Amino acid sequence: MSLEHLLKDHVTRLVGADLEACEAAIERELGSSVSLIREVGHYIAGAGGKRIRPILVLLSARLAGYRGPRALHLGCVVELLHTATLMHDDVVDGATLRRGHASANAKYGEDTSILVGDHFYSKSFALLVQDNDQPIMETLAHATISMTEAEVFQLEKKREGDLTEADYLRIITLKTATFISACCRIGALLGGANPAQVDALGAYGLNIGIAFQIVDDSLDFIADEAVLGKAIGTDLREGKRTLPLIAALDRATPTDREWILEVLHRRQPLAGEIGKVRRLVMQYDGISYALEQALAYAKAAKTHLTSFPDSDEKETLALISEYVVDRDR
């Protein structure tokens, strides 16, 4: 059995019913009396997604001893928020594909994606207020500030045309990992875990979040496009620098380095040039360096679970830390 199937099996057994209810809640919340919202919502719900964030809320809550309906409600909150950020991200990146289908902005227009994204933000916020738990609301508010700040920092760095490994780590920590960490903290808070345990689950989430994003960025160089559901080399074509490239640039000869930077600064690089940059990144061990880093974060994540007694939930969270660095999409 592959790791992916094993994990799916564990998740279904532990939180399958809640996840289905969460899925139904998401679909309900993506609806509206306004038909364009309904259409976009239906399109996005249909495209699916890994649902990593709700799964982490559900598993963390169970690990912390929570049994009740609030976890799936908050799972819906985080997934709606995630959907909203994806919609705005795709507009900013000019992305045309998402999860193997046309992105919402490509299909419905940028204006639609901006406004429907805002609407899903506000829905997420309203559901959170409905739950009305201040530490949980603050956790998510903090994550949202961090995420949006990182988005702008990323844009600023892109315009400056320079990005160090430290900048990259700052961005993915604030943008991806803080949110994933918040999902784990929320679960812990739901279960009334003590502060040390809340922090431990938060640290677990932060580390898998960083690992997850590094792998995502590496897949853009090496994945099978059909499995990934989107074209590879997208980041390069958009001039987006990620860890494999940064590492390769640090290791490249001055001549290769200069040539790569020249291609990246070009507005419309040729496909052959993008292909050559990819080969150079691999040749200079950019991918293996990035994946080693990801592996280290994933291992660190697992150590933060040690303070919890053994359980199916703990084992599943450990499996997730392995899966984030061992996946092909």
Added chain:
Amino acid sequence: MSLEHLLKDHVTRLVGADLEACEAAIERELGSSVSLIREVGHYIAGAGGKRIRPILVLLSARLAGYRGPRALHLGCVVELLHTATLMHDDVVDGATLRRGHASANAKYGEDTSILVGDHFYSKSFALLVQDNDQPIMETLAHATISMTEAEVFQLEKKREGDLTEADYLRIITLKTATFISACCRIGALLGGANPAQVDALGAYGLNIGIAFQIVDDSLDFIADEAVLGKAIGTDLREGKRTLPLIAALDRATPTDREWILEVLHRRQPLAGEIGKVRRLVMQYDGISYALEQALAYAKAAKTHLTSFPDSDEKETLALISEYVVDRDR
């Protein structure tokens, strides 16, 4: 003394200190460790604005008997939220001017406006959570859902190329008036007003909100550009239908009606054509019809204040209902 000066005088006397503190809080919140956010925030804070929403929170709170720091904190919340919606609106509308200066999207790019707008949304939400009052959070959550839903509905109608007076009223009620109403409700809730009084201040706000927007839309036809701080005829050039136009179309001869619609459907109407549409709208009493409607809403707003005992605050809110329909910018 003009109505505007009289009103300013009242506002300064009653809530001037709080408004200044609110202004300082807004400027502080528009700051960030990310320099692009700081730059955009400073630019927007410098451009000013009428601060109608914070003023309404402050005055309503005082009318309901509240004295304390939460009103200015919540004033900052609503102004940040308003700023975020304006930034996204300007991107969607392709607006190049705002308050007499280049719009943030024109100056910093659409991607910046989308992401910094999201950041201000999240800041507003974090400050709201910090205040942690559920009825107030729910009021604002409801208003935000309503606003964003109306934005999409407006986009949908624009694409369909048709907008009835009922559609228009639905849009401005959900988009502008619900938010202004929420500001008044928040003030009432802060003061611990009874439910009937909360509803009364909410109804006052809803009516001035509708009146305010109708006047805004009418100013686009008749204002002095230098006073207004932006070009007039902007809505027409963007193909946006507002009450003066809708009313004129209802009254026009079939030939004039057809010609106006033809101009509006054109991608790049000529300046002379826009001028002729404006003249036709006036000739068919579109402006006077719209302003009559606005006046009726403003009068209705004032009636909702009757249940409150006479006070400086009540008088000032009454002045605001007069000012929204008697202004040149």
